[in-house]
Amino acid sequence: MSTEQPKIGVFICHCGSNIAGVIDIPTLVEYAATLPNVVVAEDYRYMCSDPGQDLIRERAREKDLNRVVVAACSPTLHEPTFRRVLGSIGLNPFFFDMSNIREHCSWVHTHEEEAALEKAKDLVKMAVARAAELEPLQEKEVDVKANVLVVGAGISGIQAALDIADAGFKVYLVEKEPSIGGHMAQLDKTFPTLDCSSCILTPKMSLIGQHPNIELLTYSEVREVEGYVGNFKVKVERKPRYVIEEKCTACDDCVEVCPVNVPDEFNAGLGWRKAIYIPFAQAVPNAHVIDTEHCLGMTPIACGKCKDACEAEAIDYEMKPEILELDIGAIIVATGFKLFNALRQLEYGYGKYPDVMTNLEMERMLSAAGPTEGKILRPSTMKKPKHIAYIQCVGSRNERYNSYCSRVCCMAALKQARQIREKYPDIKVTIFYIDMRAFGKGYEEFYETTAREYGVNFVRGRISEIRGSFESDRIVVRGEDTFLAQPVETEVDIVVLSCGIEAAKDQGELARIFGIQLSADGFFLEAHPKLRPVETNTDGIFIAGAAQGPKDIPDSVAQAKGAAASALSMVAAGRVKVQPYTAVVNEDLCAGCGICEASCPYGAVKVVDNIAQVTEAQCKGCGTCAAACPNEAIAPQHFTMDQIIAQLDALFKEAE
Amino acid sequence: MTNKSWEPKIVCFACRWCSYAGADMAGTSRIQYPPNARVIRVNCSGRVDPNFILRALKLNADGVLIAGCHFGDCHYVSGNYQTSRRVALLKEYLKEIGIEPERLRLEWISAAEGQKFAETMKAFVNEIKLLGPNPLANGGPE
Ligand SMILES: Cc1cc2nc3c(=O)[nH]c(=O)nc-3n(C[C@H](O)[C@H](O)[C@H](O)COP(=O)(O)OP(=O)(O)OC[C@H]3O[C@@H](n4cnc5c(N)ncnc54)[C@H](O)[C@@H]3O)c2cc1C
Ligand code: SF4
Ligand code: SF4
Ligand code: FES
Numbered sequence: 001m002s003t004e005q006p007k008i009g010v011f012i013c014h015c016g017s018n019i020a021g022v023i024d025i026p027t028l029v030e031y032a033a034t035l036p037n038v039v040v041a042e043d044y045r046y047m048c049s050d051p052g053q054d055l056i057r058e059r060a061r062e063k064d065l066n067r068v069v070v071a072a073c074s075p076t077l078h079e080p081t082f083r084r085v086l087g088s089i090g091l092n093p094f095f096f097d098m099s100n101i102r103e104h105c106s107w108v109h110t111h112e113e114e115a116a117l118e119k120a121k122d123l124v125k126m127a128v129a130r131a132a133e134l135e136p137l138q139e140k141e142v143d144v145k146a147n148v149l150v151v152g153a154g155i156s157g158i159q160a161a162l163d164i165a166d167a168g169f170k171v172y173l174v175e176k177e178p179s180i181g182g183h184m185a186q187l188d189k190t191f192p193t194l195d196c197s198s199c200i201l202t203p204k205m206s207l208i209g210q211h212p213n214i215e216l217l218t219y220s221e222v223r224e225v226e227g228y229v230g231n232f233k234v235k236v237e238r239k240p241r242y243v244i245e246e247k248c249t250a251c252d253d254c255v256e257v258c259p260v261n262v263p264d265e266f267n268a269g270l271g272w273r274k275a276i277y278i279p280f281a282q283a284v285p286n287a288h289v290i291d292t293e294h295c296l297g298m299t300p301i302a303c304g305k306c307k308d309a310c311e312a313e314a315i316d317y318e319m320k321p322e323i324l325e326l327d328i329g330a331i332i333v334a335t336g337f338k339l340f341n342a343l344r345q346l347e348y349g350y351g352k353y354p355d356v357m358t359n360l361e362m363e364r365m366l367s368a369a370g371p372t373e374g375k376i377l378r379p380s381t382m383k384k385p386k387h388i389a390y391i392q393c394v395g396s397r398n399e400r401y402n403s404y405c406s407r408v409c410c411m412a413a414l415k416q417a418r419q420i421r422e423k424y425p426d427i428k429v430t431i432f433y434i435d436m437r438a439f440g441k442g443y444e445e446f447y448e449t450t451a452r453e454y455g456v457n458f459v460r461g462r463i464s465e466i467r468g469s470f471e472s473d474r475i476v477v478r479g480e481d482t483f484l485a486q487p488v489e490t491e492v493d494i495v496v497l498s499c500g501i502e503a504a505k506d507q508g509e510l511a512r513i514f515g516i517q518l519s520a521d522g523f524f525l526e527a528h529p530k531l532r533p534v535e536t537n538t539d540g541i542f543i544a545g546a547a548q549g550p551k552d553i554p555d556s557v558a559q560a561k562g563a564a565a566s567a568l569s570m571v572a573a574g575r576v577k578v579q580p581y582t583a584v585v586n587e588d589l590c591a592g593c594g595i596c597e598a599s600c601p602y603g604a605v606k607v608v609d610n611i612a613q614v615t616e617a618q619c620k621g622c623g624t625c626a627a628a629c630p631n632e633a634i635a636p637q638h639f640t641m642d643q644i645i646a647q648l649d650a651l652f653k654e655a656e
Numbered sequence: 657m658t659n660k661s662w663e664p665k666i667v668c669f670a671c672r673w674c675s676y677a678g679a680d681m682a683g684t685s686r687i688q689y690p691p692n693a694r695v696i697r698v699n700c701s702g703r704v705d706p707n708f709i710l711r712a713l714k715l716n717a718d719g720v721l722i723a724g725c726h727f728g729d730c731h732y733v734s735g736n737y738q739t740s741r742r743v744a745l746l747k748e749y750l751k752e753i754g755i756e757p758e759r760l761r762l763e764w765i766s767a768a769e770g771q772k773f774a775e776t777m778k779a780f781v782n783e784i785k786l787l788g789p790n791p792l793a794n795g796g797p798e
Pocket of ligand 2: 585589590592593594595596597607611612628630631632633
């Protein structure tokens with residue numbers, strides 16, 4: 001503890017009525033004023049506002065304060081704000097503590113005013129006790145590597161990569177599939193303007209392929225991320241394509257000789273591809289890849305036909321996985337979504353009836369470059385349907401699957417219905433919905449036009465059953481029309497399931513690799529739902545697109561640009577502040593036993609000449625060593641033994 | 657022995673990355689839970705020194721809750737594995753010194769699990785109410 005006598009100011013926030021509506025503020029202020037070392041206690045309506053901050057500054061000057069406690073919201077939100085206030089009047093920003101009397105008190109004990117007041121008193125008492133033990137710390141600045149790693153090359157990753165590269169910084173763009181493009185590459189047209197998806201995506205994809213500042217790593221995955229903001233060490237695995245990208249001329253000679261047929265993922269399983277293939281015509285890079293799972297074996301004995309056929313000598317069966325080690329300044333994770341698996345919602349008969357299909361399959365069917373060349377056909381008969389039914393909210397807004405709204409399926413169904421009616425005015429289209437959600441710019445207008453001018457039928461109600469007709473080869477759809485409050489039953493030829501958007505299967509694994517968190521719905525968690533939507537709680541790692549939650553293209557692009565700007569401001573500044581919570585050893589107490597060394601997850605502490613030594617750059621301040629040390633000889637700054645004990649003692653020791 | 661007006665006093669150590677944020681999430685979602693616990697924010701559950709727990713119990717805390725990230729999610733990779741080992745050992749020690757090991761509870765609560773934070777609080781407070789006040793109060797167990 002520094003020698004100076006602590007002079008603590010306590011500032012209590014009403015947060016409008018958020019705190020003051022539950023906690024008796026005058027009593028709390030009065031109580032705070034009686035606590036040890038407190039020289040002033042005051043309250044204000046909004047402590048974080050400019051006048052609130054000025055109040056702290058004024059009192060600090062008047063009363064010569066050397067410590068400040070603010071009792072308000074969560075420190076996650078405003079600790080940085082108040083630290084800046086201290087800094088602005090020449091106080092060390094770490095002479096600050098916050099008690100969380102909103103998230104941890106008034107908001108969760110709303111109807112227990114007395115108990116909430118008692119708790120608030122304790123929380124303030126603990127913060128004041130800790131404040132007296134605080135030590136001045138210097139925030140360190142570290143260099144930021146002048147590049148950005150973008151993970152996932154759907155529209156979000158592509159946009160973020162282009163923005164950063166255009167600003168003059170190097171981008172590594174890692175995509176796990178053999179081509180970039182993501183889901184947008186599979187779409188035919190895009191709502192609400194019905195631009196052709198490829199026409200607006202392909203130019204961006206080729207820019208990626210050609211940009212001097214972008215190093216594109218397709219068929220690659222991030223395996224490990226170490227280090228910290230500005231200085232991440234990233235291991236990327238390049239899976240072997242068995243085709244040398246630079247040599248492949250995309251002539252397709254290999255494809256012609258390959259004897260294996262595999263359901264084509266790009267066409268949502270509606271078509272076929274070979275074991276050596278290019279995912280789609282506009283793929284970037286435009287090079288083949290061998291799918292080893294289905295390849296007969298890359299030897300002349302098993303097959304080896306493609307290698308013989310390739311005149312460019314681009315095929316290399318000896319290719320091995322390769323690990324690249326990159327030093328990275330900032331990271332954007334834009335790994336997108338996965339479509340809800342329609343097999344899970346059994347009552348809709350997907351997988352049982354060939355004419356029950358997903359919205360993504362319909363998207364491919366509508367595409368002129370798709371398996372039916374844009375013709376709408378019943379998969380069972382390959383004949384033109386007379387009536388198509390859409391079922392909305394498959395896997396969404398349903399407690400059994402995902403309770404959230406997937407946000408794009410209503411508009412996607414409207415779009416497809418309109419396209420179908422445009423091409424075939426004689427096909428009837430009926431959309432069964434719970435409620436249509438057309439929330440974006442120009443979306444409601446799109447909905448109205450689709451209903452009015454394109455003659456699409458809308459029936460409000462959940463479908464309870466889908467079964468084969470007893471009389472014909474058609475499908476019977478049954479449910480209830482909740483507007484008319486009567487059952488509906490109708491025969492159709494195709495059922496399209498509006499499958500929702502889900503977090504990727506490996507989302508949890510990705511969160512672990514990047515050290516970021518998931519929200520309850522399984523998508524990545526942003527640092528603040530409103531004010532920090534592209535940041536994560538890990539400095540230097542940003543998120544964008546459908547990986548953060550269901551999103552359409554305009555929203556994905558907007559978020560990608562936001563993430564790019566945030567990453568750019570960090571790498572462009574070239575330096576970033578890091579919190580100085582590293583561990584410090586008290587050499588007088590250290591016995592050199594090495595227990596800390598064994599406990600540190602980062603190898604940041606080593607015993608040298610019988611004394612533990614911490615390598616600052618490696619230490620992350622977790623404090624595991626401190627809890628392990630039998631002699632209390634090592635502790636992370638700002639979370640010292642004395643500081644934590646002070647809180648415990650304040651809480652449990654009866655005032656004498 | 658418990659009387660009706662007795663309310664257990666609990667201290668909760670929560671790591672800032674997951675569980676403290678989970679408690680914040682309970683707040684932003686306005687999920688109500690009993691007001692018996694006071695949270696101390698630490699960087700990682702791995703920071704929780706057994707001495708903190710013993711000190712709290714010796715100062716008559718009725719319960720100590722340690723909340724950290726789920727296995728695999730610890731912001732510091734493996735801090736929570738060490739926590740889990742330490743807590744297991746400490747529970748054994750508590751038995752020896754005559755404190756019910758249930759007074760020490762370890763839970764993994766993610767930043768998204770506001771509901772779980774609230775439910776943990778409810779369950780823990782109920783459990784401690786059944787156990788009654790800390791036996792070290794009034795001079796320790798007979
Ligand atoms: C049927 C349907 C129709 C739609 N129609 C429209 C429309 O008309 N208009 C509209 O605005 N929106 C539409 N959408 C929504 C649109 O598809 C999304 O908004 C958009 O694709 C989101 O882009 P993204 O880049 O965030 O994610 P994605 O498109 O999912 O791209 C993510 C990329 O990351 C890659 N990736 C995943 N994991 C990893 C990893 N671990 N490592 C490296 N790379 C990884 C993936 O391979 C992929 O390339 C539709 C969606 C569906 C399902
Ligand atoms: S555990 Fe403690 S005493 Fe042992 S070497 Fe580390 S700091 Fe020194
Ligand atoms: S605080 Fe201790 S255990 Fe944690 S990283 Fe630093 S030296 Fe290692
Ligand atoms: S950071 Fe949460 S337990 Fe380690």
